[in-house]
Amino acid sequence: MIFTVLGCSGAIAAGCRTTAFLCDNDVLIDAGTGVGDLPLEALARIEHILISHSHLDHVLAIGLLADSVMRARRAAGRGPIQVHALPETLAALRAHIFNGVIWPDFTRLPSAEHPVLQLMPFAIGDLLKLGDKRIEVITASHTVPACGFAVDGGEAGWWVYTGDTGPNPSLWMRLRHMKIAHLVIETAFSDEERQLAYISRHLCPAALGHELAQLPGSVEVHITHIKPGEMEAVMSEVGKLASSHRIRALAAGQTMALGSP
Secondary structure, three states: EEEEEEOOOOEEEOOOOOOOOEEEEEEEEOOHHHHHHHHHHHOOOOEEOOOOOOOOHHHHHHHHHHHHHHHHHOOOOOOOOEEOOOHHHHHHHHHHHHOOOOOOOOHHHOOOOOEEEEEEOOOOOEEEEEEEEEEEEOOOOOOOOOEEEEEEEEHHHHHEEEEOOOOOOHHHHHHOOOEEEEEEOOOOOOHHHHHHHHHHOOOOOHHHHHHHOOOOOEEEEEEEEOOOOOOHHHHHHOOOOOOOOOEEOOOOOEEEEOOOO
């Protein structure tokens, strides 16, 4: 499997795209502004969208994607794109996005019988089987109901994305029982803004160090969700952590391989 980073920024600015990862060609993990850099043909190949939580920087491309690919998918006789999320997240999408005011309800367009989107609930701990992919829904601790995802790469190990989360002991209890190939974890704020990180249930470098200390071994760790203009400050502080893990910042366009391509 190949994971392509479409967006990994905590907000927008020139060259900054919000969170979205493409697994192979057909599974989108979160749907931030980075989705818009895909050509139309690539957008039309997406069959599943996994959403970690309801915040705008993770969901805003869902409706725009649906509008872009609706005609092509209908012409090809293809079924709806399945949007997988916690029930609370799906309820938020229905109430606040697909409400006919902010955006048309693409769960009923072009018709109620043949919509372009289908909302699919899951629960923490569920193991999703999407084609040949096995994806576990893992816990997150955020200001709204939230989760992360662990993609099973068999002998190669797991690709893990924490989603937006503050300190979360339950996460590490689960990850200690996994062979992790890649860990994508957020660090939204510098230590100077640690109080804001705490209030908004994000991580800062000091909190990141405490979290990673709960994971044994030496893992490839990729930092995501840094706010625009804060990369140097955050990664300088991350670089001072006494960690056994190999920690780097993500960049849009980067790929991560899991097992044989």
